[in-house]
Amino acid sequence: DAGVTQSPTHLIKTRGQQVTLRCSPKSGHDTVSWYQQALGQGPQFIFQYYEEEERQRGNFPDRFSGHQFPNYSSELNVNALLLGDSALYLCASSLRWRGAQETQYFGPGTRLLVL
Amino acid sequence: RKEVEQDPGPFNVPEGATVAFNCTYSNSASQSFFWYRQDCRKEPKLLMSVYSSGNEDGRFTAQLNRASQYISLLIRDSKLSDSATYLCAKGYGGSQGNLIFGKGTKLSVKP
Numbered sequence: 027d028a029g030v031t032q033s034p035t036h037l038i039k040t041r042g043q044q045v046t047l048r049c050s051p052k053s054g055h056d057t058v059s060w061y062q063q064a065l066g067q068g069p070q071f072i073f074q075y076y077e078e079e080e081r082q083r084g085n086f087p088d089r090f091s092g093h094q095f096p097n098y099s100s101e102l103n104v105n106a107l108l109l110g111d112s113a114l115y116l117c118a119s120s121l122r123w124r125g126a127q128e129t130q131y132f133g134p135g136t137r138l139l140v141l
Numbered sequence: 142r143k144e145v146e147q148d149p150g151p152f153n154v155p156e157g158a159t160v161a162f163n164c165t166y167s168n169s170a171s172q173s174f175f176w177y178r179q180d181c182r183k184e185p186k187l188l189m190s191v192y193s194s195g196n197e198d199g200r201f202t203a204q205l206n207r208a209s210q211y212i213s214l215l216i217r218d219s220k221l222s223d224s225a226t227y228l229c230a231k232g233y234g235g236s237q238g239n240l241i242f243g244k245g246t247k248l249s250v251k252p
Contacts, residue, residue, distance in 0.1 A: 059239060059240075061240075066244070067244055067245075068145075068228050068230075068242030068243050068244045068245050069185065069228075069240070069242050070242070071239040071240065071241065074239055082239050084239065116184055116185070118240075129187060129190070130187075130232075130240060131187070132184040132185050132186070133184060134183065134184050135183075135184050137182075
């Protein structure tokens with residue numbers, strides 16, 4: 027049973043560039059959440075996708091956008107990269123059951139460095 | 142005040158010690174609470190969900206105190222392999238479900 031997978035594992039970009047990160051949820055899961063974890067901090071919620079729509083959003087600017095595909099996989103896009111976007115980007119998947127979200131399982135993350 | 146606050150740490154303890162982490166939260170609407178473990182440069186992994194009645198899993202015990210708005214994690218008989226950062230998180234049930242994490246507390250268990 028494959029867990030949550032993310033690609034790429036590492037990425038180096040320069041300021042102003044755009045980046046796309048990818049996530050495949052755990053088998054049987056239908057909900058994908060994205061988190062940003064800066065060094066020494068806990069993960070911060072970016073947004074959550076369910077049924078191909080953004081359902082909830084944290085306190086992140088519009089430069090952060092996403093998408094969910096019919097197979098439940100998801101992408102996170104960040105435009106106009108800033109140095110402060112350097113972080114570990116975590117994808118978490120879960121299953122909605124009777125309107126409630128079950129436990130979230132995290133992928134290994136994509137480590138983004140913006141120079 | 143941050144929504145979730147943890148002991149700053151780091152905690153440096155000898156093998157076999159008992160160590161306790163506390164985590165306070167604001168916004169009593171939170172319905173679910175969790176402890177995650179995160180190894181260096183790895184993803185968070187769920188250690189325990191925290192229930193009002195408290196729950197225990199081997200050497201680990203988690204408790205929730207809604208009146209005082211804190212959760213705790215007790216690790217008994219610490220092992221070297223327990224060395225990691227421990228993150229507490231609160232979530233919301235219903236149609237929502239994002240997790241709000243604390244900054245984490247680093248634990249180092251020494252021989």
